[in-house]
Structures are given as structure tokens and as C-alpha cells.
Amino acid sequence: MEYKKWFDELGESTPSTEKIYISDYDTNFSSSILQKQIVIGTNEVIDVYSTTSTHHDFKMIAIAKSDTDYSSLTDEEYSVGMIPELLTYFEYYIAENDWKFDYGDIFKKILENRYYFQSDLGNIGFFLPEHFFPAFVYNKDAFKIFMCIPLSDSECEYLKTSGQELLIKKLKAYNADVSDLFRESCI
Numbered sequence: 001m002e003y004k005k006w007f008d009e010l011g012e013s014t015p016s017t018e019k020i021y022i023s024d025y026d027t028n029f030s031s032s033i034l035q036k037q038i039v040i041g042t043n044e045v046i047d048v049y050s051t052t053s054t055h056h057d058f059k060m061i062a063i064a065k066s067d068t069d070y071s072s073l074t075d076e077e078y079s080v081g082m083i084p085e086l087l088t089y090f091e092y093y094i095a096e097n098d099w100k101f102d103y104g105d106i107f108k109k110i111l112e113n114r115y116y117f118q119s120d121l122g123n124i125g126f127f128l129p130e131h132f133f134p135a136f137v138y139n140k141d142a143f144k145i146f147m148c149i150p151l152s153d154s155e156c157e158y159l160k161t162s163g164q165e166l167l168i169k170k171l172k173a174y175n176a177d178v179s180d181l182f183r184e185s186c187i
Helices: 003-010 082-097 110-115 153-162 164-173
Strands: 017-022 030-040 044-051 058-065 123-127 144-151
Touching: 030 082, 044 082, 058 082, 082 110, 082 144, 110 123, 123 153, 123 164, 144 153, 153 164
Parallel strands: 058 144
Antiparallel strands: 017 030, 030 044, 044 058, 123 144
């Protein structure tokens, strides 16, 4: 599978598992989400989720610490499979609404409204993966890759007023761990 090279470039990897999530939004819409655990640095394990569908000319990835306690972030019914379901929802929403989006765009309040997220990071911003993982490798001529990063309301406002590059600099200066769904806002 083409994702293997990308994830191997991120760090040492443990065996991956691929899960198929069938959307309940429409019986004609399904999305395949690849989940892989990778090791960053010496001992931090994160889960990387990636869309594999052919519905669009882009792919999406999301990351979270492998030991994330989702039950403390959201209601029990949403805590299992939240990130794969979120990526599937994005794909469905974009296809149904013919939503044109690009790097630096925001899906406001999606985590807060859809999953009753108990974190200040209730929004999702779309970024280039290499801003956070310089070794991330993929064929840019074939399709775009969007990395979904949870953002606070103040980070979203800063993104809108100052732009993507300055927010990324703030996140890096603050040493924000974008895989930590409990992280504090950098703004």
C-alpha cells in the first residue's frame, strides 16, 4: 500500500492495522481508514490515521497519542473510533457539499458540536504534514495531503488574522505537541 513509505518515513513503526469504517451517512458512501502506530523519538507512540478513499483528489491524516483517554474527552458512545469516524465524516461532508477547501482552512466547532469534546481544542485546521513532520514523503503531483490538527478558538482566530505560517511558528515556539488532544492553546 502506498501509505507504507509515508509512515515509515515518520519513524520506526510497529505493525499496522487497516480498518474499514462504513459511514452511516449514506449507504452508497464508505471510507477506508488506515491506522498505524509509530514511534517518535525514543519512546513516544502515536496513532496515525489516514483516509484511503478514492472519493477525492486528496487524502487526510490525523494523529493522536496512542494512550489518549478518549472517554475523558467525550461521551462514551463517541469515544471509540472517534478519529476514524471524524475523517470519514469529513470525506462525506466534502463530497456531499462540494466543499472547496485548502491549507489553513478551519472546520469550526466540529469536535465540540459533533462529539461534545471536553477540551479547548474543539476545531480542526487543515495543514501540510511536513510543517510538523519534515520527513513526511508523498507524491505531491498525485494528490494533496491535509493534516487535521485540533485547534482552540484563539488559535483559529490567530490563523484567520495572521495566517497559517505564523500560527505554525507559534505552535512550534510553544513546543505544542499536536498529537496531544489535551494540550493547552499556544495563543
